[in-house]
Amino acid sequence: MKYLLLSLAALLASSAVLADEGEAILEEQCASCHALKGPAAQTVEELWQRKGPDLFYAGSKYNREWLEKWLLKPRRLRPAGYHYMQHIKPGKKRDMIDVSTLQPHPSLSAKAAREATEALMKLKAPASLVSAGAFKGGSISISFGEMVFDKFNGCMACHQIEPDYGGLSGPEVYTVAKRYQADYLVSFISDPQAWNPKAPMPNKHVAAANIQKLVQYLQALAKENWDEK
Amino acid sequence: MKNKCFSWLMFALLAMGSSAAWSTSAEDNYKNFCWQCHGMAGNGMGVNVQDMSVQPRDHTSAKAMGGRSDADLFKVIKQGGLAIDKSVLMPPWGDSLSDEEIRDLVKYLRKLCKCG
Numbered sequence: 001m002k003y004l005l006l007s008l009a010a011l012l013a014s015s016a017v018l019a020d021e022g023e024a025i026l027e028e029q030c031a032s033c034h035a036l037k038g039p040a041a042q043t044v045e046e047l048w049q050r051k052g053p054d055l056f057y058a059g060s061k062y063n064r065e066w067l068e069k070w071l072l073k074p075r076r077l078r079p080a081g082y083h084y085m086q087h088i089k090p091g092k093k094r095d096m097i098d099v100s101t102l103q104p105h106p107s108l109s110a111k112a113a114r115e116a117t118e119a120l121m122k123l124k125a126p127a128s129l130v131s132a133g134a135f136k137g138g139s140i141s142i143s144f145g146e147m148v149f150d151k152f153n154g155c156m157a158c159h160q161i162e163p164d165y166g167g168l169s170g171p172e173v174y175t176v177a178k179r180y181q182a183d184y185l186v187s188f189i190s191d192p193q194a195w196n197p198k199a200p201m202p203n204k205h206v207a208a209a210n211i212q213k214l215v216q217y218l219q220a221l222a223k224e225n226w227d228e229k
Numbered sequence: 230m231k232n233k234c235f236s237w238l239m240f241a242l243l244a245m246g247s248s249a250a251w252s253t254s255a256e257d258n259y260k261n262f263c264w265q266c267h268g269m270a271g272n273g274m275g276v277n278v279q280d281m282s283v284q285p286r287d288h289t290s291a292k293a294m295g296g297r298s299d300a301d302l303f304k305v306i307k308q309g310g311l312a313i314d315k316s317v318l319m320p321p322w323g324d325s326l327s328d329e330e331i332r333d334l335v336k337y338l339r340k341l342c343k344c345g
Binding site for chain 1: 253268269276
């Protein structure tokens with residue numbers, strides 16, 4: 001019993017050390033592009049000054065395992081970057097992404113990724129914004145889910161539902177359930193402006209039951225092995 | 230004292246920035262919310278259009294825009310395409326923009342189409 005308590009204390013202590021190291025990484029390497037403290041931008045102009053998504057509620061948003069892996073080997077998740085309007089140019093048929101303006105996200109070493117993730121997961125949103133158990137579980141077929149997502153709600157206008165298929169201004173959604181916690185997805189879709197008042201993502205006033213279906217659909221999409229397709 | 234006054238001034242400015250009274254220009258709102266589908270030139274050829282089942286309206290076309298009343302334009306921006314029997318792809322922006330900002334956007338659309 002004594003050994004168990006000692007190991008538990010050691011585990012907690014090492015987690016605290018990791019988070020301390022992580023906080024230093026966040027301040028040194030992340031803070032110049034990401035807000036580590038709230039509030040969210042209140043005006044369009046203020047939003048445009050932010051070079052990356054806010055991280056001050058990262059612990060309520062991201063899945064820990066995905067986040068650590070992504071920091072090791074970051075990959076673009078928003079085809080037109082952040083913010084889309086700063087990375088497009090007029091084209092012959094339609095506006096095109098101006099790839100020359102897109103910067104890759106820096107990658108971290110395995111140790112730094114673990115420490116930064118530990119610190120990020122401590123940054124929680126207030127309980128009033130997201131509650132545990134908001135997603136009720138369950139599943140849906142991809143074909144029915146696509147109807148809810150695209151036909152009934154038009155979300156594909158801005159989001160890709162598979163590589164190279166869908167809108168480009170928003171983040172890809174075929175991996176979003178791997179990246180984000182299901183309860184966060186329910187809360188964000190219900191009221192995007194509560195998280196980010198001027199995000200170019202509308203509140204479509206989707207009925208609560210359909211929000212559950214949307215998240216079930218995103219989970220079904222995330223189960224596909226997109227790397228092998 | 231000077232520093233104190235400056236701090237209060239900054240505080241007041243920040244408070245203004247976060248209040249509902251703050252209003253963004255129609256140009257900036259159009260860029261943030263509308264460009265993605267209606268395009269940088271407002272011609273309906275935004276970066277998102279390739280896989281869309283219904284093409285976004287060309288805001289520069291007097292023909293396409295002339296038939297819409299200001300009330301309809303206000304309604305479609307605030308409540309979305311379905312509110313005027315148009316496409317679900319046009320989302321409601323009523324939670325992102327104040328009524329005043331939507332009225333400014335309607336005026337801005339009239340400038341783009343040179344109609345009404």
